[in-house]
Amino acid sequence: MGYKSIVVSPTDKYPGTRFADKHIDADTTDLAKICELIKNLKIDAVVTTGTDVAVPVIGELVDLLGLCGTGAVAARKSMDKMLMKAALVAKNVTTAKYQVVKTVEEAETSAEELGYPVIVKAVDSSGRRGVKRVNERHMMVEAFS
Numbered sequence: 001m002g003y004k005s006i007v008v009s010p011t012d013k014y015p016g017t018r019f020a021d022k023h024i025d026a027d028t029t030d031l032a033k034i035c036e037l038i039k040n041l042k043i044d045a046v047v048t049t050g051t052d053v054a055v056p057v058i059g060e061l062v063d064l065l066g067l068c069g070t071g072a073v074a075a076r077k078s079m080d081k082m083l084m085k086a087a088l089v090a091k092n093v094t095t096a097k098y099q100v101v102k103t104v105e106e107a108e109t110s111a112e113e114l115g116y117p118v119i120v121k122a123v124d125s126s127g128r129r130g131v132k133r134v135n136e137r138h139m140m141v142e143a144f145s
Contacts, residue, residue, distance in 0.1 A: 003044075004021040004022070005019070005022070006022045006023075007020035008024045008026050008028055008034055009023070009024075009025075009026075010025060010026070010027060011025045024038070028053060028057060029053060029056075029057055030057075031057045034057065034061070035061075043065050043067070044067070045067060045069070046061045046062060046065070046067060046069065052079065055070070055078060055079055056072070056076055056079055058070070058075060059072035059073070059074065059075025060075075062075075080123055081121065081122075082100060082123045096119075099113070104141055104144045107144050108137055108140050111134060111140060112137070116134065116136060116137075117134060118134050119131060119134070120133075120134055120140070120143040120144060
């Protein structure tokens with residue numbers, strides 16, 4: 001199709017790098033390093049496969065390079081559960097009741113206020129990672145760790 005692929009990933013970490021036209025040895029979350037390494041390249045599109053960890057950097061690159069795609073603000077909202085919740089609430093989209101907590105004690109108090117069972121999830125973890133259902137107060141310490 002005439003496209004050339006440039007893969008950004010740590011060397012020897014992913015099997016697909018050997019199929020790329022060019023490989024850039026960098027962590028996909030290191031925006032400054034990626035920008036430095038691609039500054040003289042013509043980039044027409046930026047995508048990720050198999051992971052959402054790079055989505056915020058892709059958003060920044062989309063904006064920086066003037067590409068079509070999900071920009072930095074939307075990318076950050078899609079990855080940070082609290083930013084996403086705030087955006088949904090601002091547009092009157094119904095969401096589950098929630099509270100932001102930073103300690104086990106805050107989590108226990110919030111769970112009492114919300115009513116059990118509750119779901120505990122880090123705001124910056126993706127997919128199902130770290131999601132725990134807590135049915136009773138004594139389960140919170142394990143769920144929060």
